[in-house]
Amino acid sequence: MHELAIAENLLEMAGQELRRHGLRKLISLRVRCGALAGVLPEALEFAFSALAGDSGETFRDVRLEIVREPLLLRCAGCGRDFTTAPGSLFTSCPLCGYEFFHQALSGAEIFFERMEAE
Amino acid sequence: MEISIGRSLLEANDREAEELRQVFAANGLLVLNLISSPGAGKTSLLEKTLTALGGEFRFGVIEGDLQTDNDARRVEKSGAKAVQINTHGGCHLDSGMIREVIGRFNLDELDILFIENVGNLVCPVEFDLGEDCKIALLSVTEGDDKPEKYPRLFHLAEVLLLNKIDILPYVDFDLERAAGFARAARRDLKILPVSCRGEGHGLEAWYDWLRQARAAKKTLGKTTTNHRGVER
Ligand SMILES: Nc1nc2c(ncn2[C@@H]2O[C@H](COP(=O)(O)OP(=O)(O)OP(=O)(O)O)[C@@H](O)[C@H]2O)c(=O)[nH]1
Ligand SMILES: [Mg+2]
Ligand SMILES: [Zn+2]
Numbered sequence: 001m002h003e004l005a006i007a008e009n010l011l012e013m014a015g016q017e018l019r020r021h022g023l024r025k026l027i028s029l030r031v032r033c034g035a036l037a038g039v040l041p042e043a044l045e046f047a048f049s050a051l052a053g054d055s056g057e058t059f060r061d062v063r064l065e066i067v068r069e070p071l072l073l074r075c076a077g078c079g080r081d082f083t084t085a086p087g088s089l090f091t092s093c094p095l096c097g098y099e100f101f102h103q104a105l106s107g108a109e110i111f112f113e114r115m116e117a118e
Numbered sequence: 119m120e121i122s123i124g125r126s127l128l129e130a131n132d133r134e135a136e137e138l139r140q141v142f143a144a145n146g147l148l149v150l151n152l153i154s155s156p157g158a159g160k161t162s163l164l165e166k167t168l169t170a171l172g173g174e175f176r177f178g179v180i181e182g183d184l185q186t187d188n189d190a191r192r193v194e195k196s197g198a199k200a201v202q203i204n205t206h207g208g209c210h211l212d213s214g215m216i217r218e219v220i221g222r223f224n225l226d227e228l229d230i231l232f233i234e235n236v237g238n239l240v241c242p243v244e245f246d247l248g249e250d251c252k253i254a255l256l257s258v259t260e261g262d263d264k265p266e267k268y269p270r271l272f273h274l275a276e277v278l279l280l281n282k283i284d285i286l287p288y289v290d291f292d293l294e295r296a297a298g299f300a301r302a303a304r305r306d307l308k309i310l311p312v313s314c315r316g317e318g319h320g321l322e323a324w325y326d327w328l329r330q331a332r333a334a335k336k337t338l339g340k341t342t343t344n345h346r347g348v349e350r
Contacts, residue, residue, distance in 0.1 A: 009127045009128070013127070038270060089302070090266065100302035112123045112124075
């Protein structure tokens with residue numbers, strides 16, 4: 001449910017960029033979301049469209065693209081790094097099979113990557 | 119026009135949390151962020167702790183709830199100062215909310231500040247409040263698979279209190295299994311089985327951890343003053 005707070009930040013940052021570049025209409029946004037960030041893409045989309053719908057012509061019909069980032073783990077068994085799509089900390093290492101204690105190197109971030117506007 | 123941004127969507131919260139951390143450090147204050155599902159026993163743990171250690175430390179409490187000031191009133195009975203934040207539907211506390219209420223404490227007159235987050239195992243984890251550590255609570259009625267399903271909290275918390283062990287005989291909760299997965303999420307996680315009911319059980323170990331964390335923070339605070347060449 002903290003997707004609402006994230007959607008608010010997204011709208012605010014996008015608004016700042018529009019003003020900075022003197023643009024009037026937002027077309028699309030791309031967000032990168034780590035597998036551990038605890039963000040549900042559908043919930044973020046829903047929160048975003050609810051907020052954008054209330055924010056006038058500038059934000060009408062904006063396309064929000066949410067890219068799920070894989071999780072980058074350092075294996076506790078062999079020390080090598082591997083990525084995993086499902087996003088659980090408990091995944092067997094493809095190199096040695098070790099299942100637990102992996103260290104998450106990245107995957108908790110949620111990034112506003114780029115936007116398109118005119 | 120394409121504009122690349124590359125900014126974290128949590129940066130505003132993180133920035134403010136960092137500012138709070140500086141303020142807390144300047145006062146040598148130990149700050150603990152308590153996170154659990156609703157009803158796991160956060161307020162009960164605070165009631166026990168504040169009563170037992172009230173002579174030893176000066177406590178402050180920030181209570182986060184959707185509605186009501188019930189929890190603030192409960193912990194204030196111990197004599198500690200408590201401030202209630204109502205999030206009105208918000209599923210977590212953020213650093214802006216903490217900043218807004220922090221002026222209501224005399225920080226230099228406190229040793230330990232507890233922040234009881236909104237009951238929720240997922241969202242509060244992502245919002246840094248400037249705390250020294252996150253403390254996780256899991257009660258035995260919630261199922262021993264929770265650390266497996268929601269590993270993120272256990273990955274970031276320093277201590278896990280497994281609460282309500284007084285009712286272990288009535289539920290199918292495998293302490294070893296829960297502890298195993300929690301430790302798989304964080305190898306050096308300190309796991310303390312406790313009960314906050316009646317006389318309480320296992321709480322001495324928690325109190326000892328608090329004493330030690332507080333002492334470490336104080337020493338650290340002193341080191342900082344040394345660096346500035348103010349003290350000693
Ligand atoms: N049997 C038993 N009951 C407990 C224990 N700790 C707390 N409870 C009970 O569990 C219920 C919830 O406890 P609270 O301390 O209010 O839980 P909380 O985590 O603060 O709840 P929220 O703030 O609503 O998220 C209360 O009825 C407590 O009396 C325990 O160790 N054993
Ligand atoms: Mg409570
Ligand atoms: Zn490996």
